[in-house]
Amino acid sequence: MKELDLFDDLNPEADRPQRDVSHAAWHDHAALLALLQRWVDRGWLRPLDRALVVFLHREVGDGHPLLLLAAALASHQLGRGHVCLDLAQTLAAPNLALSLPPEGDDLSDPPPLPSEILDGLHLDTWRAALTDPMLVGEANHGRAGNTPLVRLDTAGSTRLYLRRYWQYEQDIRHALHGRLTNDLPTPPTDTLRQALEALFGEATATQAHDDAQLDWQKLACALAARSRFSVITGGPGTGKTTTVVRLLALLQALQLGQQQGKGSDRPLRIRLAAPTGKAAARLNESIAKQVEGLSLLELATAASTDGVDIRTLREAIPTEVTTLHRLLGSRPDTRHFRYNPSNRLSLDVLVVDEASMVDIEMMAALLGALPPRARLVLLGDKDQLASVEAGAVLGDLCQRAEAAHYTPETSNWLAQVAGATLPERYQSDHGQALDQAIAMLRVSHRFDASSGIGQLAQAVNRPLSSDHQPKDKRRAVRGVFQQGYADIAHLRLSDSDDPALDRLVVDGNPNGFLNKGRGRAGRDGELPPPTGYRHYLETLAGHRPPADADLEHDRETFDAWARAVIDAYGRFQLLCALRKGPWGVEGLNPRIARALRRQGLIHASDAELERGWYLGRPVLVTRNDYSLGLMNGDIGITLALPLPGQPGETMLRAAFPSNDGSGRIKWVLPSRLQAVETVFAMTVHKSQGSEFTHTALVLPDAPNPILTRELIYTGITRAKDWFTLAESGRGILDEAVLREVTRVSGLT
Numbered sequence: 001m002k003e004l005d006l007f008d009d010l011n012p013e014a015d016r017p018q019r020d021v022s023h024a025a026w027h028d029h030a031a032l033l034a035l036l037q038r039w040v041d042r043g044w045l046r047p048l049d050r051a052l053v054v055f056l057h058r059e060v061g062d063g064h065p066l067l068l069l070a071a072a073l074a075s076h077q078l079g080r081g082h083v084c085l086d087l088a089q090t091l092a093a094p095n096l097a098l099s100l101p102p103e104g105d106d107l108s109d110p111p112p113l114p115s116e117i118l119d120g121l122h123l124d125t126w127r128a129a130l131t132d133p134m135l136v137g138e139a140n141h142g143r144a145g146n147t148p149l150v151r152l153d154t155a156g157s158t159r160l161y162l163r164r165y166w167q168y169e170q171d172i173r174h175a176l177h178g179r180l181t182n183d184l185p186t187p188p189t190d191t192l193r194q195a196l197e198a199l200f201g202e203a204t205a206t207q208a209h210d211d212a213q214l215d216w217q218k219l220a221c222a223l224a225a226r227s228r229f230s231v232i233t234g235g236p237g238t239g240k241t242t243t244v245v246r247l248l249a250l251l252q253a254l255q256l257g258q259q260q261g262k263g264s265d266r267p268l269r270i271r272l273a274a275p276t277g278k279a280a281a282r283l284n285e286s287i288a289k290q291v292e293g294l295s296l297l298e299l300a301t302a303a304s305t306d307g308v309d310i311r312t313l314r315e316a317i318p319t320e321v322t323t324l325h326r327l328l329g330s331r332p333d334t335r336h337f338r339y340n341p342s343n344r345l346s347l348d349v350l351v352v353d354e355a356s357m358v359d360i361e362m363m364a365a366l367l368g369a370l371p372p373r374a375r376l377v378l379l380g381d382k383d384q385l386a387s388v389e390a391g392a393v394l395g396d397l398c399q400r401a402e403a404a405h406y407t408p409e410t411s412n413w414l415a416q417v418a419g420a421t422l423p424e425r426y427q428s429d430h431g432q433a434l435d436q437a438i439a440m441l442r443v444s445h446r447f448d449a450s451s452g453i454g455q456l457a458q459a460v461n462r463p464l465s466s467d468h469q470p471k472d473k474r475r476a477v478r479g480v481f482q483q484g485y486a487d488i489a490h491l492r493l494s495d496s497d498d499p500a501l502d503r504l505v506v507d508g509n510p511n512g513f514l515n516k517g518r519g520r521a522g523r524d525g526e527l528p529p530p531t532g533y534r535h536y537l538e539t540l541a542g543h544r545p546p547a548d549a550d551l552e553h554d555r556e557t558f559d560a561w562a563r564a565v566i567d568a569y570g571r572f573q574l575l576c577a578l579r580k581g582p583w584g585v586e587g588l589n590p591r592i593a594r595a596l597r598r599q600g601l602i603h604a605s606d607a608e609l610e611r612g613w614y615l616g617r618p619v620l621v622t623r624n625d626y627s628l629g630l631m632n633g634d635i636g637i638t639l640a641l642p643l644p645g646q647p648g649e650t651m652l653r654a655a656f657p658s659n660d661g662s663g664r665i666k667w668v669l670p671s672r673l674q675a676v677e678t679v680f681a682m683t684v685h686k687s688q689g690s691e692f693t694h695t696a697l698v699l700p701d702a703p704n705p706i707l708t709r710e711l712i713y714t715g716i717t718r719a720k721d722w723f724t725l726a727e728s729g730r731g732i733l734d735e736a737v738l739r740e741v742t743r744v745s746g747l748t
């Protein structure tokens with residue numbers, strides 16, 4: 001295998017003017033601190049970022065102001081997903097370094113913009129200020145030391161890290177390097193080939209020319225079977241779950257077959273995990289279904305000459321999925337986990353789904369807690385938005401996945417075990433070790449050519465290139481809406497008060513779909529037409545247990561009611577990009593609640609709507625709460641239970657699914673819920689790992705840097721059967737699909 005090159009830097013030399021025009025904040029601490037305070041007052045910088053500077057200044061009084069400015073900006077980047085500050089990029093686009101308000105915000109007496117402060121500053125001057133042995137370690141010279149900041153010089157730029165994040169990156173890099181270069185005994189070629197044939201069938205085309213002819217799932221399974229670290233990435237419905245279930249069956253069959261010879265039957269200890277409770281519950285459901293439907297007879301025969309017992313094999317494939325926090329043993333009030341490098345997890349295989357949501361800190365913790373000999377398999381969609389926390393580990397690792405870069409050695413091996421010859425475009429003499437461990441599934445089995453959702457997601461996701469210019473992409477994306485697909489609708493709004501938005505959230509805008517959404521065939525017969533929130537609120541009213549029932553004696557009746565309401569809620573979700581303003585969660589939530597109240601679907605005063613609890617309020621958990629067993633991302637609905645001994649009186653409880661496959665409901669007192677928000681409108685960021693029958697994405701009316709290709713793609717791919725795009729501003733979608741998230745990290 002080639003030497004691992006995770007560290008290659010791609011930044012070109014920044015083209016900066018060669019002049020220095022100094023500004024007071026460049027050389028005067030008081031001026032710098034005053035400037036930072038003004039930024040904090042405006043919400044452009046977090047108080048935490050300034051506090052770091054105050055701390056560093058107090059501890060090491062003569063730190064250069066330009067160094068302290070860089071430290072404040074580096075700290076600020078963490079809150080925006082970047083693990084470090086890239087000086088050249090910051091000089092090229094200074095105003096992206098702070099959280100400036102969206103265009104059009106009215107600000108009187110604004111503080112100086114970063115572009116004014118940094119105007120005329122040359123990269124070399126800034127770099128020179130970043131040499132302070134008390135404050136900054138120099139990673140390039142192996143002198144990272146134990147300073148609070150670490151500097152890494154790359155071709156054409158310099159990156160400044162807060163030490164903790166630099167350390168995470170180092171830890172991940174070393175851990176992956178170890179996993180990719182340590183030999184793992186590969187199963188005998190014949191056994192593996194037969195086992196793969198048993199699971200996927202024989203290869204039909206030995207020389208494949210297009211992606212649809214290749215069985216990518218089989219190739220992914222083969223690659224993951226020979227590595228301690230592997231990634232299976234792919235868009236929605238490309239078969240990540242299907243593949244991993246077969247991979248687990250394969251590994252377990254090989255293990256049981258091998259153990260037979262030794263007179264033992266110790267199966268592999270396999271664990272499944274996901275970053276959020278919601279994602280875990282979803283994988284739980286789909287994995288359980290797939291394991292049940294898996295035909296294991298041929299595999300059991302292929303894996304061992306004596307044949308593996310099928311029942312033992314099936315039982316040895318787990319279906320229970322936990323959250324990463326639970327797996328690692330998260331403890332309240334500390335970021336340290338029970339399982340860590342000095343107390344490793346006891347497992348042989350770990351599968352992590354929705355890996356795009358795993359941030360750098362969690363990935364470092366996870367790798368640190370894994371026994372060195374265990375296998376780690378990451379599943380996820382590399383094109384989805386990354387976690388809101390710092391780092392986009394999956395995206396970074398999969399940067400080269402499109403072209404695969406399989407070496408001749410890998411390609412030959414795949415031909416032997418999977419019977420397929422890869423087209424040349426997926427082969428490379430310069431493939432890196434990491435490339436050989438990554439498989440990208442390229443064919444969606446959920447969204448075929450007749451699906452507007454699939455076509456739209458594809459058009460949005462397609463990167464720009466010399467033969468796909470911005471105007472082509474804009475035309476392609478808009479074109480999808482004009483082709484008469486039955487599952488997508490476009491709703492044009494005049495402004496944020498447009499009653500069409502109310503109609504969308506109340507009834508789902510069926511008129512926007514072909515035949516009002518009627519007569520569409522799904523897997524299990526005709527699909528119900530798209531709905532809005534009326535559906536779950538009518539379910540709530542229609543399935544309410546009789547007034548004389550009570551929770552203690554009629555628990556199942558109440559649980560069934562809650563289940564029906566929660567399921568009905570999953571039929572529609574409005575997504576938006578922003579938090580603030582009329583187009584953000586904060587503006588949309590009360591507006592939607594009022595629209596539902598006008599329809600007589602909810603009953604609550606204005607004050608209750610704004611802040612309080614009311615029957616029917618849907619809530620999203622925003623922080624893990626271990627004492628209640630609720631995870632970030634869980635959705636619950638507020639229901640009313642009869643008050644024991646007080647006929648006619650009720651009390652509100654938020655009902656959450658237990659997420660453990662039991663179907664039980666957790667009934668939680670509203671006052672015990674510390675971190676929840678109303679979720680009539682949900683940000684696309686929070687929707688990751690979830691799926692809704694009808695998803696409506698509403699875009700703001702003004703351009704905003706948060707609107708990116710990844711965000712739009714993630715929003716669209718939350719839709720299972722129906723998708724509505726609602727927009728008012730012209731050109732917002734066009735602009736968004738052309739903007740890509742650039743996450744600064746040094747992982748690749």
Ligand SMILES: Nc1ncnc2c1ncn2[C@@H]1O[C@H](COP(=O)(O)OP(=O)(O)OP(=O)(O)O)[C@@H](O)[C@H]1O
Pocket residue numbers: 217234235236237238239240241242243286445446
């Ligand atoms: N090779 C295949 N041939 C036919 N159908 C398939 C194949 N692979 C997967 N499917 C079907 O496509 C659907 C999606 O598969 P699966 O759930 O494995 O995909 P996924 O990538 O995990 O999806 P998600 O977007 O939910 O993460 C399932 O109904 C599955 O049965």
